[in-house]
Each structure stands twice: as structure tokens, then as C-alpha cells.
Amino acid sequence: MADRILGLLALALAITMAWMAQSYQAEFSYEPVGPRAFPLLLAAVLAVAGMWLAVRPGRAADATVWRPAPALLMVMAAMVVFALLFQTLGFVLATTLMALPVGRSFGGRPLPSLAAGVGLGLGLYFLFDKLFDVILPTGVLAFILGGR
Amino acid sequence: MGDTLQHLGEGFGVALAPINLLLGLIGSFIGTVVGMLPGLGPINGVAILMPLAFALKLPPESALILLTAVYIGCEFGGRISSILINVPGDAGAIMTAVDGYPMAVKGQAGVALSISAWSSFIGSFVAFIGIVLAAPLLARWALAFGPAEYFALMCFAFACITGLMGDAPMKAVLAAVLGLALSTVGLDSNSGVYRFTAGSVHLSDGIQFVVVVIGLFSVSEVLLMLEQHLVQAPPIRAIGRNLFNRAEMALTWWGTVRSSVLGFVVGVLPGAGATIASAMAYTMEKRLCDTEGTFGKGDIRGVAAPEAANNASANGSFVPMLTLGVPGSGTTAVMVGALSLYNITPGPALFTQQPTLVWGLIASMAVCNVLLLIMNIPMIGLFTRMLALPNWILVPGILAISAVGVYAIHATTFDLVLMVVLGIVGYLLRKAGVPMAPLILGFVLGDMMEQNLRRALSITNGELGILWESPISIGLWVGVATMLLLPPVYRRLSRRRAAAAAA
Numbered sequence: 001m002a003d004r005i006l007g008l009l010a011l012a013l014a015i016t017m018a019w020m021a022q023s024y025q026a027e028f029s030y031e032p033v034g035p036r037a038f039p040l041l042l043a044a045v046l047a048v049a050g051m052w053l054a055v056r057p058g059r060a061a062d063a064t065v066w067r068p069a070p071a072l073l074m075v076m077a078a079m080v081v082f083a084l085l086f087q088t089l090g091f092v093l094a095t096t097l098m099a100l101p102v103g104r105s106f107g108g109r110p111l112p113s114l115a116a117g118v119g120l121g122l123g124l125y126f127l128f129d130k131l132f133d134v135i136l137p138t139g140v141l142a143f144i145l146g147g148r
Numbered sequence: 149m150g151d152t153l154q155h156l157g158e159g160f161g162v163a164l165a166p167i168n169l170l171l172g173l174i175g176s177f178i179g180t181v182v183g184m185l186p187g188l189g190p191i192n193g194v195a196i197l198m199p200l201a202f203a204l205k206l207p208p209e210s211a212l213i214l215l216t217a218v219y220i221g222c223e224f225g226g227r228i229s230s231i232l233i234n235v236p237g238d239a240g241a242i243m244t245a246v247d248g249y250p251m252a253v254k255g256q257a258g259v260a261l262s263i264s265a266w267s268s269f270i271g272s273f274v275a276f277i278g279i280v281l282a283a284p285l286l287a288r289w290a291l292a293f294g295p296a297e298y299f300a301l302m303c304f305a306f307a308c309i310t311g312l313m314g315d316a317p318m319k320a321v322l323a324a325v326l327g328l329a330l331s332t333v334g335l336d337s338n339s340g341v342y343r344f345t346a347g348s349v350h351l352s353d354g355i356q357f358v359v360v361v362i363g364l365f366s367v368s369e370v371l372l373m374l375e376q377h378l379v380q381a382p383p384i385r386a387i388g389r390n391l392f393n394r395a396e397m398a399l400t401w402w403g404t405v406r407s408s409v410l411g412f413v414v415g416v417l418p419g420a421g422a423t424i425a426s427a428m429a430y431t432m433e434k435r436l437c438d439t440e441g442t443f444g445k446g447d448i449r450g451v452a453a454p455e456a457a458n459n460a461s462a463n464g465s466f467v468p469m470l471t472l473g474v475p476g477s478g479t480t481a482v483m484v485g486a487l488s489l490y491n492i493t494p495g496p497a498l499f500t501q502q503p504t505l506v507w508g509l510i511a512s513m514a515v516c517n518v519l520l521l522i523m524n525i526p527m528i529g530l531f532t533r534m535l536a537l538p539n540w541i542l543v544p545g546i547l548a549i550s551a552v553g554v555y556a557i558h559a560t561t562f563d564l565v566l567m568v569v570l571g572i573v574g575y576l577l578r579k580a581g582v583p584m585a586p587l588i589l590g591f592v593l594g595d596m597m598e599q600n601l602r603r604a605l606s607i608t609n610g611e612l613g614i615l616w617e618s619p620i621s622i623g624l625w626v627g628v629a630t631m632l633l634l635p636p637v638y639r640r641l642s643r644r645r646a647a648a649a650a651a
Contacts, residue, residue, distance in 0.1 A: 003581075005580075006580045020344060024336075031605070033606070035341040037602075038602075039344075045321065049322040049325065053319070053322070079367065079568045079572075083568045084564075103540035107538075113540055120548050124552065134552065
């Protein structure tokens with residue numbers, strides 16, 4: 001079943017790509033192949049691969065069933081929030097906030113997970129920002145960390 | 149030849165400069181640890197360190213030496229967890245677990261660990277000789293390549309990776325096309341047309357290489373690790389005798405050399421990687437030596453052969469990357485991306501334009517190998533203790549460092565969100581059995597492939613014939629056909645033979 005879904009999704013993507021690529025036309029051009037040909041070629045190959053998978057799915061892959069485990073959704077959500085708040089909250093706080101749910105999902109107890117987050121946040125901040133000069137956002141902690 | 153030796157001498161001068169030696173040492177250590185940790189492989193290690201090396205403003209040769217050390221170190225480290233906990237540290241070490249873990253169960257973990265370090269060293273050493281001999285020749289030959297030949301060569305790379313992928317060639321094709329499609333996002337420099345940007349300014353420059361690699365490999369890996377973190381074999385406590393003896397070395401010697409040569413050849417094929425090399429070497433040794441049916445039950449020859457091939461192939465995959473600009477493995481594809489951060493395009497011209505960079509890199513492979521052997525035999529106890537690092541510290545650490553790497557390039561939230569989205573998509577694709585190596589190869593080669601196709605067709609004003617006109621391109625197209633047709637034919641034949649044997 002998984003293969004059939006994958007194949008159909010690939011086919012849908014191929015159609016979308018082909019539809020978007022239709023309009024890619026150079027104003028004037030010195031070369032016979034414009035910006036449209038390569039994407040269209042890719043869409044065609046993708047469509048063939050997708051149809052192949054939809055019609056002839058592999059037997060082995062069908063045995064795997066995808067179960068949306070709560071822990072999985074939790075880690076995904078934590079990563080999205082981490083990315084969105086990275087700049088606003090600053091590296092140290094965002095990392096702390098991410099490490100708690102992620103650490104919990106990987107079997108850590110609440111307090112140690114939180115401590116790991118604080119340790120990672122501060123440790124990596126000083127390592128990269130102060131020692132290696134890789135500028136990281138300080139966010140709301142700018143007044144303590146000396147914001148830029 | 150004298151020319152080569154002189155360049156190699158200069159290369160050793162670069163590789164042995166104090167800063168580069170230190171970076172090689174650090175990289176080798178990090179590589180061994182990353183390779184050993186289940187789930188993290190060379191691509192993750194190199195992908196995470198690449199933006200950091202760039203952000204630290206390392207000069208290009210130093211950055212490359214660091215990344216090379218990490219890559220080779222990973223191939224050394226992957227075997228440790230294969231042997232000790234039956235979980236391969238990286239894909240190239242899968243075959244090592246087959247006999248390595250049974251050896252450990254029998255109380256021979258120390259022997260398995262030391263002989264595999266030794267055969268890894270031999271594998272890399274054979275590959276190093278191969279590179280020194282083959283690379284300059286290939287680079288000189290590659291200067292004759294025009295756009296049509298390059299286009300055929302890249303098709304050959306994709307044929308290698310999909311044909312040798314084994315169980316799911318269609319999924320490998322799918323992955324390669326997805327990678328190629330990702331590479332077309334952004335401004336088309338030839339015509340000024342924005343493609344697949346959906347009007348977003350963040351996408352007008354195209355998708356950042358670092359974002360794709362870290363998303364597809366590190367972030368998706370975290371999700372896969374979450375699924376697996378409950379199912380792990382109990383770790384082996386007793387290591388037993390620490391070092392292999394002379395009889396064991398003699399027993400494995402020819403298998404190690406054979407596998408090294410095989411691994412190097414597979415590594416040089418653009419697209420095919422260490423996973424395929426180690427599987428082929430194991431099968432070959434089993435066929436040649438397994439007269440008593442001990443393979444799979446802890447035969448020391450089954451540990452040495454795949455490790456030698458694995459490392460020879462990893463080193464060998466630098467040959468097409470340096471000489472043709474077409475990476476030989478997923479990890480070297482990432483390194484091409486690293487070079488592009490420095491505005492360096494690998495290819496035959498690199499040997500004449502930047503000889504110190506190329507030869508410094510090649511020499512550092514030899515240096516790192518010696519460092520790794522020294523590190524991997526006496527310090528094995530230290531590494532095995534690191535396997536105890538709990539995932540609830542490790543995983544937030546991976547995510548935080550990945551974010552630092554992505555943020556260091558452009559400092560935008562958009563890239564971070566894209567990283568996570570690509571991570572989730574990558575996870576779902578990997579769950580569906582879609583391999584990631586062809587995808588990353590497609591992403592790296594996409595622009596080059598399209599440009600060469602367009603350039604070739606410009607020469608003839610759209611006449612397709614130019615693509616298969618020269619002897620080189622005809623040869624490459626024959627190679628494409630062989631790579632695509634041989635595996636299914638071979639599989640069918642061996643199935644028929646098995647059926648005949650059963651009847």
C-alpha cells in the first residue's frame with residue numbers, strides 16, 4: 001500500500017511540476033533549449049516512476065505499516081517550534097525549550113532533560129558564538145548574553 | 149610520474165602543517181565517534197560540520213581536510229557498534245555485523261575490533277595508492293570531456309547508483325529525479341526565469357545545499373532513531389583478548405587485499421558507494437572461502453573483508469569527485485557542496501589550477517589513516533564507553549548543532565523551517581523505502597547536468613545527435629545500459645539457477 005501511495009504522490013507532483021513549468025519561457029533566447037525543457041523532462045521521468053510504483057508496488061515495502069506514534073508527532077512539533085522561535089527566543093532558550101520534549105520522547109526524565117537543554121544551549125552558545133565567532137541569535141536573553 | 153611524486157610531496161607539506169594535522173586529528177576523532185553512534189553516518193557528520201567549517205572561516209584546504217578526516221573516520225567507526233551491539237554505526241558497516249557480532253558473543257570482541265581496524269587501514273592504504281596512480285591520469289583524460297560527454301557521464305553516475313541499489317531501482321530513480329527537481333528551484337541564470345519559487349524571495353536563490361543535506365539526513369535521522377530507540381540488542385560487556393595474533397592476520401590477509409581492490413574499483417564508479425562495496429566483498433569472500441559454513445557465525449574473514457572494502461571504497465570515491473567533479477558517493481556529493489561554498493568547482497581543471505588543494509587533500513587521507521589506526525587500536529576502550537551516551541542528551545545535541553550549521557549560512561528562520569520540513573518529508577520517504585543517496589546526488593549534479601545538456605544542444609542548435617557522437621560518450625552510454633540491464637538479468641539468472649538446484 002505504501003508504494004502505491006508513494007507512486008500516486010509522485011505522479012501528482014509530476015503533474016504539478018509540468019503545469020508550473022509550462023509558463024517558463026525566456027523573453028528572448030540565444031539557445032535552443034529554454035528553461036522549460038529540463039523541468040518538463042524531469043516531470044516526465046517522475047511520472048513514469050510514479051506510475052510504475054502505483055501499478056507494480058514492491059511486496060516487501062507493503063508489510064511496513066506507518067503508525068503515527070504520539071512521540072513522533074511530539075518531536076516533529078518540537079522541531080517546528082524550535083525552528084520558528086530560534087531567532088525570537090534566541091539560541092539558548094530555544095534549545096532548552098526543544099530539549100525538554102525531545103529528551104522526554106527519547107526516555108529522559110523531565111529534570112535531566114531540561115538540564116541537558118540548558119547545558120547544551122549555554123555550552124554550544126559559548127563554544128560557537130564566543131569561541132568560534134559563529135554568530136547565534138541571543139533573542140530575549142540579549143540583556144544577559146550581550147546582544148548584538 | 150615524477151611530477152606526481154613532486155606534487156604528492158607538496159601535498160604532504162600541506163597535510164602535515166600543524167593546523168591541518170590538528171584538524172585531521174580532531175576530524176578523525178569526531179568521525180570515529182559519529183560513525184560509531186548508530187544512526188549517524190558519514191553524511192550526517194560531514195553535513196553538520198561543513199557549515200561550521202565555513203563559518204569558522206577555515207581556508208578551503210583546511211576545511212576539506214577536516215571533512216575528509218570525518219568521512220574516513222566514520223568508515224572506521226561504523227564497525228565498532230556493528231561488532232559490539234549488532235547495530236551498524238553507518239550503512240557501510242552493515243555487513244560487518246554479520247560476523248562481527250557473533251564473534252563478540254563468543255568473547256572475541258577485542259579480536260574483531262582490532263582486525264577490522266587493521267583491515268580498514270589496509271583498505272584505505274590500497275585506495276590511497278590507487279588514487280595517486282589513477283587520479284592524475286583520469287584528470288588529464290577528463291580534459292577532453294565536452295558538455296555532451298559530461299551529460300553522458302552524469303547519466304552513468306545515476307545508472308550506477310540505481311542499478312546497484314538492488315531491491316528498489318524504481319525508488320532510486322524517483323529519489324534521483326526528486327533531487328534533480330530540487331536543484332532547479334530558483335533563478336535560471338541562462339534566461340532570468342524564476343522556477344518553482346512560488347513567488348517567495350527566500351527561494352529565488354535556490355534551496356541552500358546545507359539545508360537540504362541537514363534536513364534530509366540529520367533531522368530525518370532523529371525521527372528514525374525515535375522509532376528504533378527501544379529495540380536495541382544488549383551491549384557486549386567483555387571484550388576478551390585485545391589484539392589479533394599473527395595466525396589471524398595471515399588467515400585474513402589475502403581476503404583483505406582482494407576486498408580492498410574490489411572496494412576501490414566500486415568506489416571509483418561514480419554513484420556507487422561503500423554500502424555496495426562491502427556487500428560485494430562479503431559475498432565474494434563467502435563464495436571463495438566459506439567451505440565449512442562458518443560465515444555468519446563469527447568467521448574472522450567475514451569481518452575483515454567488508455571493512456577493507458568499505459574503507460577502500462570511501463577513499464576511492466574521491467577519484468571521480470576530484471577528477472571529474474562527479475561525486476562517487478553520497479558523502480563526496482556533500483563535499484562537492486562544501487567546495488561550492490568556497491566557489492571552487494571540482495573537476496579536471498582543479499589538478500592544474502589548485503594542485504596544493506588537491507594534493508594536500510590526497511596526502512591528508514594517508515595521514516588521517518595512520519592517525520585512525522593509532523587511535524582505533526589502543527583507544528578502543530574510550531570509544532566503547534562513548535556508546536553509553538544516552539539518546540536524550542545526544543538527540544537534542546544533534547538538533548541544536550544542525551540548527552547552528554543551517555543558521556550560520558544565511559541567518560534566516562525560513563531556512564530553519566525548511567530544514568525541519570525537509571526532515572519530515574525525508575523521514576516519510578525513507579520509511580517508504582526511498583534511498584537518500586541518489587536524491588542528494590541528483591541535487592548536487594542537477595545544475596551541472598542541465599547546463600551541460602543545454603550547452604551541448606546549443607552547439608548543434610538543438611540537434612540531439614551530439615549527445616552520442618564521440619567515442620567517449622558512446623562508451624559511457626554503453627556503460628549506462630550495462631549498469632541498468634545487468635543487475636536484473638543477473639538476478640533472474642541466479643534465481644533460475646537456485647530453482648534448478650532445488651529441483
